[in-house]
Amino acid sequence: xxxxxxxxxxxxxxxxxxxxxxxxxxxxxxxxxxxxxxxxxxxxxxxxxxxxxxxxxxxxxxxxxxxxxxxxxxxxxxxxxxxxxxxxxxxxxxxxxxxxxxxxxxxxxxxxxxxxxxxxxxxxxxxxxxxxxxxxxxxxxxxxxxxxxxxxxxxxxxxxxxxxxxxxxxxxxxxxxxxxxxxxxxxxxxxxxxxxxxxxxxxxxxxxxxxxxxxxxxxxxxxxxxxxxxxxxxxxxxxxxxxxxxxxxxxxxxxxxxxxxxxxxxxxxxxxxxxxxxxxxxxxxxxxxxxxxxxxxxxxxxxxxxxxxxxxxxxxxxxxxxxxxxxxxxxxxxxxxxxxxx
Numbered sequence: 001x002x003x004x005x006x007x008x009x010x011x012x013x014x015x016x017x018x019x020x021x022x023x024x025x026x027x028x029x030x031x032x033x034x035x036x037x038x039x040x041x042x043x044x045x046x047x048x049x050x051x052x053x054x055x056x057x058x059x060x061x062x063x064x065x066x067x068x069x070x071x072x073x074x075x076x077x078x079x080x081x082x083x084x085x086x087x088x089x090x091x092x093x094x095x096x097x098x099x100x101x102x103x104x105x106x107x108x109x110x111x112x113x114x115x116x117x118x119x120x121x122x123x124x125x126x127x128x129x130x131x132x133x134x135x136x137x138x139x140x141x142x143x144x145x146x147x148x149x150x151x152x153x154x155x156x157x158x159x160x161x162x163x164x165x166x167x168x169x170x171x172x173x174x175x176x177x178x179x180x181x182x183x184x185x186x187x188x189x190x191x192x193x194x195x196x197x198x199x200x201x202x203x204x205x206x207x208x209x210x211x212x213x214x215x216x217x218x219x220x221x222x223x224x225x226x227x228x229x230x231x232x233x234x235x236x237x238x239x240x241x242x243x244x245x246x247x248x249x250x251x252x253x254x255x256x257x258x259x260x261x262x263x264x265x266x267x268x269x270x271x272x273x274x275x276x277x278x279x280x281x282x283x284x285x286x287x288x289x290x291x292x293x294x295x296x297x298x299x300x301x302x303x304x305x306x307x308x309x310x311x312x313x314x315x316x317x318x319x320x321x322x323x324x325x326x327x328x329x330x331x332x333x334x335x336x337x338x339x340x341x342x
Contacts, residue, residue: 033094033141034182036149036190040213040231041221042239042280043288043331047085052325054078054296060317061118067259068314071118074111075318080325081105093141100135100153106249119258120303120314129251129268131157135174144182149192151176157197158252169265170252172197178209186213197250202308229278237282246299247272252307260303260313267307271299274323285334290327295320 037044054077061071082104090097108124110117135153142148151174158170174197180190190209196202207226213219222228222243229243248271255261276294283289301316 032144032185034143034145034147034180034188035139035141036147036180036182036188036209036211038188038211038213038219039186040216040219040233041211045084045086046330046332048083048327048329050080050082050325050327052080052292052323054321054323057321058319059121061120061314062317063314065313067262068119071121073113073118073121076109076111078321079107079109089136095141096139098137098139100133100137102131102133102135104131104133105129119255119260120316123253123255123258123260127159129157129159129249129253131155131249131251147180147182147190149176149178149180149190153196155197157250159254172202172250178207180209186219187211197248229276239280241276241278241280243276245274245276247274263305263313265307266313267304267309268302269304270301272296273299286331288329288331290329291325292327293322293324296323 054075056077057075059073059075063069082102084100084102086098086100088096089099106129107126108121110121110125113122113125115122133153133155135151137149137151139149140147153174153176155172155174156165156167156170157172160166160170174194176192176194176196178190178192180188182188188209188211192207192209194205194207196205205226208222208224210220210222210224213231217233219231219233220228221231221241225246227243227245229241232240234240249269251268252265253268254265255263260266274294274296276292278290278292280288280290297320298316298318301318302312303314303316305311305313
């Protein structure tokens with residue numbers, strides 16, 4: 001039922017975003033302003049709907065607290081579902097203000113759980129760990145060579161439901177700032193910082209943007225160290241990628257009806273690295289789909305005694321696992337792009 005509601009909401013966002021893109025100004029000046037994008041990259045996206053699955057991997061858990069003890073089990077599947085939408089509030093040649101919304105849900109299903117199974121596994125079973133985010137991103141081009149980006153994002157991350165949500169318990173904020181140089185139409189370079197929870201505990205993370213197209217077929221897209229991909233343009237409707245991506249999440253949870261309930265609000269953090277292969281393909285004009293697969297290796301997966309704490313309650317050791325994901329997304333209609341080029 002919840003997935004059905006999400007899909008219905010996503011379709012509404014689809015129509016809203018396509019309309020917003022179609023109504024973008026037609027009087028763009030001919031002067032070129034600097035942006036992070038380069039020739040050969042895929043088109044910007046308005047709405048994205050995606051699903052990912054990691055099947056069948058082992059988990060071992062250790063705790064120094066005798067009230068929790070150690071445990072082990074087998075995860076039958078780890079599911080992720082997400083919807084993202086972006087709409088331009090300001091869409092001028094030199095300045096763009098983008099409003100973004102995203103909803104993500106992930107759940108774990110374990111094999112052969114019973115009343116004697118490890119409490120953390122019993123709590124996570126079929127539990128919807130959610131993230132609802134709202135963001136504003138401002139991109140400004142100073143001239144033909146220089147640009148900067150500021151993004152502010154707020155997220156509600158945790159095991160809340162519609163009936164028990166308390167915003168201060170789950171709210172997390174992220175701020176990104178970046179400055180870049182557009183060397184040529186095929187080469188953009190930038191540096192930036194993020195204050196956020198992308199890889200678990202709130203920290204400051206540096207990043208280096210490097211986008212370069214070498215020829216009609218090959219290019220590189222990266223924000224190091226978070227991700228890097230080699231791009232192959234088969235044609236204007238089909239793109240292939242190979243690379244890696246770091247992923248993380250931080251959830252505030254209240255693990256009631258288990259031994260974890262005595263700790264009240266605890267924080268579940270994870271950081272993974274994925275080696276990936278990806279294909280993106282146009283279905284019809286502004287509708288594209290993507291298929292991605294690869295191997296996920298966990299880096300950290302831990303439970304902490306309170307939000308923002310360094311004191312670990314449980315350390316989880318997850319086995320590496322293959323994964324597969326699919327996406328359906330919208331890009332600006334081709335007619336609009338042709339009008340912009342005139």
